[in-house]
Amino acid sequence: MQHFALTIIGRDRPGIVSQVTEILFRLGCNIADSSCSILGGQFSMILILSNPAINSKEDFGDAFAPLEANNLSVFIRTLKEGGELRPELEGELCMISVYGADKPGIVYQVAKELGDRNINITDLNTKLIGKQNSPVYVMMIEALLPEGIEVEAVEGWMAELKQRLQVDISVRSLLAVEL
Amino acid sequence: MAVKEVLLYPDPRLKEVCTAIDGFDESVTTLLQDLVDTMVDTGHSVGVAAPQIGDVRRAVVVDVSHSKLGKKQKNHGLLQMVNPEIIEKEGDQVVREGCMSVPDYTGNVNRAERIVVQFRDRQDDLQVIRAEGFEAIAIQHEIDHLDGHLFLDRVTSLKTDLFRRKQK
Numbered sequence: 001m002q003h004f005a006l007t008i009i010g011r012d013r014p015g016i017v018s019q020v021t022e023i024l025f026r027l028g029c030n031i032a033d034s035s036c037s038i039l040g041g042q043f044s045m046i047l048i049l050s051n052p053a054i055n056s057k058e059d060f061g062d063a064f065a066p067l068e069a070n071n072l073s074v075f076i077r078t079l080k081e082g083g084e085l086r087p088e089l090e091g092e093l094c095m096i097s098v099y100g101a102d103k104p105g106i107v108y109q110v111a112k113e114l115g116d117r118n119i120n121i122t123d124l125n126t127k128l129i130g131k132q133n134s135p136v137y138v139m140m141i142e143a144l145l146p147e148g149i150e151v152e153a154v155e156g157w158m159a160e161l162k163q164r165l166q167v168d169i170s171v172r173s174l175l176a177v178e179l
Numbered sequence: 180m181a182v183k184e185v186l187l188y189p190d191p192r193l194k195e196v197c198t199a200i201d202g203f204d205e206s207v208t209t210l211l212q213d214l215v216d217t218m219v220d221t222g223h224s225v226g227v228a229a230p231q232i233g234d235v236r237r238a239v240v241v242d243v244s245h246s247k248l249g250k251k252q253k254n255h256g257l258l259q260m261v262n263p264e265i266i267e268k269e270g271d272q273v274v275r276e277g278c279m280s281v282p283d284y285t286g287n288v289n290r291a292e293r294i295v296v297q298f299r300d301r302q303d304d305l306q307v308i309r310a311e312g313f314e315a316i317a318i319q320h321e322i323d324h325l326d327g328h329l330f331l332d333r334v335t336s337l338k339t340d341l342f343r344r345k346q347k
Binding site (some may be wrong): 175 | 225267272276277287313317
């Protein structure tokens, strides 16, 4: 079945989820996977959808026009075959907390250390907190360490970055158990 | 003495509050053996609770000594517990748990780091033990099953908690 990624974003208010999902329900769409959250004052929704009767983006017609009329931005992406399937993720999970005085490049430089070593970031979120005259940047990363990379090694790389960026960074493994 | 099928949610027995065992008859011994056999047969598992094999009585088995993580830590080997009860909890740890009865998902759960648990063993003797680390996590997870709680009821943070587990 053809799958689509639907992204919706707009100023947060009560009722967005119900308005969006009512449209999807009436269209007969399945929501296979989704994540929705408030970022700044914006509510953002990302959903992976399928519908046995819908094969192309055009088939949605103007179904989402009422959302646009309510100041929500709507974007649909057509997934390639298999694009709805989560790849098998193997490795040791680790959490990296980065926080300190706000400055440009925190996200990029931490992400680069990981990306260059083929470490997959599976979740990342950042927040600007603190007082206006002394903003603090907080970033939480969940990453999957491929075989051969230990948490201690990541700690080592992060210790260098910590000096360079003058931020605090801690790394810990996230115990994952099957019971 | 048999390997039983591990029930999957939404089987209603997984949401039942199990009943305490008060006459220690042969059926209890059989239940414990079935739990052990099932745990061993499922290979990767470090514990099974009675409702997971369809028996809604308060019994669990736990053995972390064969797991990669558990064998590095202090543990009691095979524990066969009837009417287990946690009587003391200490510390706090976040752990990403998965459960045989809820395949394909894992979630971050808060568990006590160290526990004192009281139970009757296979000989019907009262035991009180201290457990920590992975063994403590496994015991808390299995006892939750006896109250109809799945790890899904314990997930703490919202973001990405429901995380597709790597397929076996």
